Amino acid sequence: MLEIKNLHVELEEEGKQILKGVDLTVEAGKVHAIMGPNGSGKSTLSYVLSGRDGYEVTDGKATLDGEGLLDMEPEERAAAGLFLAFQYPVEIPGVGNMTFLRTALNAQRKARGEEEMSAADFLKMVRAKAKDLKIDADMLKRPVNVGFSGGEKKRNEILQMAMLEPKMCILDETDSGLDVDAMKLVAQGVNALRDEGRGFLVITHYQRLLDHIKPDVVHIMANGRIVKTGGPELALEVENNGYADILAEVA
């Protein structure tokens, strides 16, 4: 599904190299986790894949179902089925959450040559999905993420994911800023979306989230590369011993 080959990326302004040859393949139906110390390039990877400005790809490629992602506009990547759950969801004063969701959903449908969803169908869908995530009518009416707590913002990300039904979901430190209960709720939301046809890439510092979203494969990232890949047990190793042992081992 998602294939990343030899990806080299630097910061446009400073010319500083962040990713130094990332190779990664996420298959449909699988959950891959990326762990790694601060500054290893995890978030950069998620931004480059979703098309954020400020990064320059100097080598390598990334494809989603064989389609090259890196030359696409962010909205084209979204329409192709890529979704990034932000580490820091953005507040948008003046744009209602419902308007936002409906505009996004219909824009993607339009881009794929599908019919727009009727207001009634949309309402029915959003109400059902919001209920599962304990998102009330008030949160749906408010401007996007404005005045939301950390937990509410992350639940709102998962709601968007549930509504847009992407093929490939990237979760960028979705656990940051969440208490245990909020994390469980978010994890439930993600697990409900696990599907044979859908891939997940879960970026996290801690093993904790992976107790709730069980990964199939765990990668350790350091200094702009994937340095080790293993099963779920690798996450436990990190939890118990920190990154130092693994980094020393691969050095």
Place this chain on the structure above:
Amino acid sequence: MAVAQAKPDATEDRLAVLTLPEGGWSESARADALARVRAMGLPKRRDEYWKYTRPDTLVQPIAPVAASFVNDEVLMFDVVDRLKVVFVDGVFDPVASDDLSMEGVTIERLAEFGGADIHWARDIYGALETRGQDPVLRPLAALNTAFATDGLLINVHGTPSRPICLVYHHGDESSDAILHHVVKVDSGAEVTLLETGPAAARFNKCMELEIADGGTLHHVRTQGRDHERRAATHIFARLGTESVFKTFTLTVNGVLTRNEVVVELTGDDAVAHVAGACVGDGDFHHDDTVFITHDAVNCESRQVFKKVLRNGATGVFQGKILVKDGAQKTDGYQISQSLLLDDDSQFLAKPELEIYADDVACSHGSTSGAIDEEALFYLRSRGVPAGEATDLLTLAFLAEAVEEIENEALAADIVDRLSGWLNRRR
């Protein structure tokens, strides 16, 4: 474009092409206004209050040519049932206008009733305008009082069932219209007044509003889609105890617009909200000049102005809150913001507070900014194309001003026009 010389007789040159209407109750007010115009002179570039807006084309004897912009859009405010009064290039159109009679209000024309000997409007015509000349001179308003050819005299004594809608069509490319309206809202009465259209190649409009104790006036106007038209408008409002005045203006296009609003809160617990949204592309200069005087206890005033500017468009805001000695418990709020969609556009703001009472809450702010790149990326990452996402954020920016309109159908109509404007410019 012709540029007027800054010669000392620019005022006389302008007066020479105008005819002073004679006779009737308004005669003395007109003569008085003419004397004031001569005394103060028409605006010049070096005048403090014309620092950011060139008055030349508003003052020169002959109006600069402005093509009438024809479009097939549904008429503004068609969403509400309203009593229409139509002016074409400043001339009343009896065929296109509705019957002027309606329960709760009397509507008369200045051109017809200005000649009568006695009329209720006599106490207001030119009087509020004169009060509004202190401390800032507004010569174009005095010129209007002297030379207005027509306008409406509206006395609201009840609660009319429909809004009164003034429709200003522009046909002749060199029309130069001067209209003067007087609105008196009696104690406890309530009305909605709508205005729409460019009116003329050059439009000088003055509106004097006397709102008695407990009276309410909602005012919503749009200034048409003409690209080349010029307008200088004044609103002078005097508010009594517990009265409410809410005004909103949408300006889309127009090479030059100067909208002045002068509000005097003279009775306790009165409320005045003055708001505006404008969107300009290219050869567009829009100036909002507001002066609100608090001269009573526990009054509230809000000024909310939002401007979207691109391709070298210019926005100006000069807003003042004056709190007089004794006007305790004043709640004054003023915000003026611009969204600059490129580096060529500019926003010039002069917010002013002058406070002589010690128990007041006044806040003011002014900002200029670009589209929030973070928000734009967030929207795009969810599949919203860049153009549509920019429009969404632009409408969100304008929302605070549009929300000042209480009537939801009118507000939705305004949002539709703004969406249309943005859509055409993608």
